[in-house]
Amino acid sequence: MRALLVVNPRATTTSERSRDVLVRALRSAVDLTVKYTERRGHARTLARDAAESGVDLVVTLGGDGTVNEAVNGLMTASTPLAELSGPSAYRLPALAVVPGGSTNVFARALGMPRDWVDGTSVILDGIRDGRHRVIGLGRADDRYFTFTAGLGWDAATIRGVERARLRGRTSTPGLYVRSMAGQFFTGLDRKNPPLTLDRPGEESETSLGTVMVQNTAPWTYVGDRAIDLNPDASFDLGLDVTALRRLNLPGTARTVTQLAWRSGDLHGKQVLRLHDIAEFTVVASRPQAFQLDGDYLGERQKVHFVSVPSALRVIC
Template identity: 80%
Template sequence: MRALLVVNPKATTTSERSRDVLVRALRSEVDLQVEYTLRRGHATALAREAAERGVDVVVTLGGDGTVNEAANGLMTSAPALAGVAGPPAYRLPALAVVPGGSTNVFARALGLPRDWADGTSVILDGLRDGRHRVIGLGRADDRYFTFCAGVGVDAAVVRRVEQARRRGHTSTPALYIRSMIGQFFSGEDRKTPPLAVERPGEETQTELSMVVVQNTAPWTYLGDRPINPLPDASFDRGLDMLAIRQLYVPSTARTVTQIASRKGDPHGKQVLKLHDQAEFTVLASRPQPFQLDGDYLGERQKVHFVSVPEALRVIC
């Protein structure tokens, strides 16, 4: 069995020593090639090339951004795009994820351990036993995502967090909470919601302030606590969507409290939820922040979301 290990050398929870241990462990089971990412988007190119060489497994060591790039590389490779009947999961290398970032939402949503060493043990057992899970992905225009996407306030918070990290701040739950509060009280979208959601054959929903899309549950984590606004979202179904209408202080505070509770599942007049959607389009009257899997990707005025069933095989 041939495998490619894609390592993000800036992964926050691993060291050079732990990477060496991982490499030795994988080499005991597979014919392993190791590549280190050098820039944003490099993991996409590496995974795409591996799929086109016929590698059996692509392993990532990094955070959710590295996983997202690898998934995009696999899904845009020649085997995935070949005009062959059947879902791409069975034409592509399997994906294995060793958690190495600060949050690791995708790995945790799959039930993998947070610790990289324990995660490696699960992957090794899966490789020996031939164990895997077939999952669906989401696609936003031409970019795939594994667990979430956002347009509007949600993505603006991600942008604030990334800016703070570039200034040397550590990614912590407190940083996200401060960024969310700062965005809420500074954003113009409180008064003039710019977003709308179009669905085939359905009435357009307008005057929305933010849109969150989930491909699985939870949406994210604050430390050990899952944040679960759409608890029925699943890798095995279509996309789920949560939209907030007007960002009035009392109703927004109530919605945030509901989202942060252990039950999640917010509700009320200012909340719009859609479940198990094959496709929909988010439109904006002015450019809005946009994020996929926790990475800020600039501003958009239109994003077409599609559910892609049976997209990947994941070792877990």
């Protein structure tokens, strides 16, 4: 089996020595090539090129951003089997994820251990046993995502965190909380919610302040605690949506409290929840912050979301 290991050298939970151990372990099971990312978007190019060269497996060592790039590289590759019918999962290399970021939502949602050593052992066992799982993905316009997407407040929070990290701040749960509060009070037009959600054959949902999309559960983690907006979201189903109709202070404080103490038990007139949706479009009256898999991708005024079933094989 030919495999490519895509390494983000800035992965927060590994060192050069641990990466060497990982490489030796993988080489005991596969014919391995190792590539290091050099810039944003590089993992996408490396994964796409590997798929087009006939590699059987792409392994990532990094966080959720590295995984997202690699998945997009795989899903956009023109492989020798691309003309065959059937789910794309069996026309593409498989994916394996060694957790190396600060949160690793995708790997943890798959049930992978948080420790990279234990995660590597799971992957080696999966390779030797021929074990894999087929999962669905989400697609936002022309880009795929593995676990979450968002427009509005949650994406603006991520934008604030990324800007703080560029100034040298460390990514911590506290930094996210401060960014969330700052965006709520100073970065949002709470009196005129700008978002509308349209579904084929359904009445539009208007005056939404933020829209959060899940391809699986949980939505994210705060340390060891899973935060579940829609606990029934699954890699095996369509997309789930949680939206807040108006970002007034009392209602939003109540919703955040529900998340903190009773994750998954969101309710109230402010909350819109949709389960197992195949397709929908979010339109904004003015540009809104946009994120996929925890990466801020700029501002958008319209995004078309589609569930892509049986999209990818994952060793886990």
